Amino acid sequence: MTDANSEPAAVAPLLGAADIRRLAEEIGVRPTKTLGQNFVIDGNTIRRIVSAAGVDPEETVLEVGPGLGSLTLGLLxxxxxxxxxxxxxxxxxxxxxxxxxxxxxxxxxxxxxxxxAMKVTDLPVQPTALVANLPYNVAVPVVLHLLEHFPGLRHGLVMVQDEVADRLAATPGSKIYGVPSVKAAWYGHMRKAGVIGMNVFWPAPKIHSGLVAFTRQEAHNTHATREQVFAVIDAAFAQRRKTLRAALAGWAGSAAEAERCLVAAGVDPTARGEVLDIGAFIRIAEARHPQAA
Structure with a gap:
């Protein structure tokens, strides 16, 4: 316990705008849109991200796209x-x-x-948390890939395009609820954890960023595989204006078989994919792929 008269612990310095530009100049780097490089230049934003991520002092954190190290230092x-x-x-x-x-x-x-990051399936140490400022153009595939291949990731926080953050955290019935929302729900609970302005980046993007926090949940009690469930999700949202009976006809082989699967799963064949939660998609996949005796 700290004595009342003792000096408060010094806050470790983080990279600021001048530091980021100097480091970039030293190695001749200009941020590229192709790689989605927007470097955080504000220490308070880094502290906010690390705090919101809820990282435990004994955890190993996975960071994707560390860039020049802004967030890396805060995570360390x-x-x-x-x-x-x-x-x-x-x-x-x-x-x-x-x-x-x-x-x-x-x-x-x-x-x-x-x-x-889309090709990584093994790491020198096994992470328990994911905290990253992800390139806008690959954010959803990266998150899903990492959750698939690293089951030890119990929780995390990612910074993505604000619109993508809303989609990942969307719930059934929402207009923006779709494939990213449902596939993310296969792994756990996603929630919007804040919005980050444009001026804390170099170069400044033209849109706001959103923070998405996630907590992994227990594996679903189902004999259906992830691939089987995801195939239903993809088919349901490929033609989201159509009823599920019509949208799943190609997936099931016929509209009649699609209806049979939907009825067996307790789902209204005239409903649309945007109203179903992950549990419903699992039941549909189970109906199409019954467990072997």
Missing amino acids: DAAKQVVAVEIDPVLAAKLPETVRAWRPDAADDFHLVLSD
């Missing part, structure tokens, strides 16, 4: 270890140097993987 202050996946070899080469310069005591707790 909060977690036991950080493993970062970076696709850009120039940025990846600089990051360990930045960590050693800014967090020398945590350098051994930092692990870097040079790879496309």
